Amino acid sequence: MQSLHMATLNHLDAAVAVPAYDRRQLKPGIAHFGVGGFHRAHQAMYLDELMNRGEALDWGILGIGVMPGDRRMQEALSAQDHLYTLVVKHPDGDYQARVIGSIVDYLFAPDDVEKVLETLADAQIRIVSLTVTEGGYNFHHVTGEFNLENPDVRHDLTSPESPRTTFGIIVEALARRRKRGIEPFTVMSCDNIQGNGEIAHQTFTAYARARDEELGAWIDAHVLFPNSMVDRITPVTTEDDIEEIRQRFALDDRWPVVCEPFTQWVLEDHFKLGRPAYDRVGVQVVEDVLPYELMKLRLLNASHQALTYFGYLAGYRYAHEVCQDTLFVAFLRDFMDRESTPTLRPVPGVDLDDYKRTLIKRFANPEIRDTLARLCAESSDRIPKWLLPVVREQLQQGGEIQRSAAIVASWARYAEGSDEQGEPIRVVDRLADELTAIAARNRSDPTAFIDNRQLFGDLIDDDRFRTAYLDALTRLHRDGARACVEHLVKD
Secondary structure, eight states, X not given: OEEOSGGGGGGSOTTEEOOSSOGGGOOEEEEEEOOSHHHHHTHHHHHHHHHHTTOOTTOEEEEEEOSTTHHHHHHHHHHTTTOEEEEEEOTTSOEEEEEEOOEEEEEETTTOHHHHHHHXXXXXXXXXXXXXXXXXXXXXXXXXXXXXXXXHHHHHHHOTTSOOSHHHHHHXXXXXXXXXXXXOOEXXXXXXXXXXXXXXXXXXXXXXXXXXXXXXXXXXXXXXXXXXXXXXXXOOOOHHHHXXXXXXHOEEOSSOEEEOSOOEEXXXXXXXXXXXXXXXXXXXXXXXXXXHHHHIIIIIIHHHHHHHHHHHHTTOOBHHHHTTSHHHHHHXXXXXXXXXXXXXXXXXXXXXXXHHHHHHHHHTOXXXXXXXXXXXXXXXXXXXXXXXXXXXXXXXXXXXXXXXXXXXXXXXXXXXXXXXXXXXXXXXXXXHHHHHHHHTTTTXXXXXXXXXXXXXXXXXXXXXXXXXXXXXXHHHHHTOHHHHHHHHHHO
């Protein structure tokens, strides 16, 4: 059994691919906030492929952790010279393992925020990228306004040179670069939000203006925020995954990453100080990301919401189990075809029917073992960004919304905190206490959940949506999730 670090690379199992480049030549050019499984299975992987071609050696990734939970990642990567194993799981049981070497360092900001700030202020950092989750942009789901009342944001506004948040750190670093006459880095969002670059532009500029109007105006005018669409199913790494890698590859990795074979990255070519040649390793560099973005958010991400609550309530615990059930597959296709697809724009070079068929196959991959609990988490940040835009567009154009409304109802039923066998459900959400308290009134006050205007805006006032929601919630309580889905498929 080999542990993973630089000294053991040449002694690993022959089935494990290792970096073909000399990591001693790497220099950091990208700082990344939110080094989790997805970033390591996606952006860091693409960069590693470029480096294996002998390119982009001055674009190494410097990881930055801000949240308390990021310390564990910092410790795991530091113990392994910032190497980790990426394992691609194919549906037939074939596993492909490779060691990724594109991350060169990791700084945990709470330990030394000044070091982080000075690193970002250095001219060698030309891109700051983000995978901070849908909830990490601190804006109101309905109004889109930046939340200046967030306690950590308030701290950063009063103590800008010792920031706690991603906003505070990045804006302070930009302020130092401006003062020193150093060109600003590009801020590249890779999160699942429609117009993620535009949202990043709005939120970072709003924070900066609240701190200093002149600084905010400078950032607005001079910092670039490209849009992007990213896609790869990357479940949480489990102890079983770690043990499987030990058994298959005789490799002891503190925190490997597992993922599906499919990967896609569509990126707007909008960078201030250059970028790696991502297009040479399969990234689609385009002028307009929006059509691809809508396709992914409203077909993949919204469909995850379509299967996860109904599936969990019906007794399933993994996404592949739901997608091997013909009833649920029929429901997913109806949702995609009759509600999501009509809200999309033409997508250059993509056959949408083939894309949807591929999605179902991806969801059904038994090796990924993507848990429904993971897909059910943080719904208050996901449903408003992925599903509700479909509802609103369909209402506006007179389209179908029965299935979308039923998905919202399945979330409300899930948030009650127990499944159909009476087993407890652990609701994981930043608003969990609030949501479960409201959901507890679902039977006595059936519209209570969608009356939460902080999440649903004025949808409660629309007769079509309210009627469809109430019908689905009634069926969920009276007949159960499977019967409710059967009704929707027959409709």
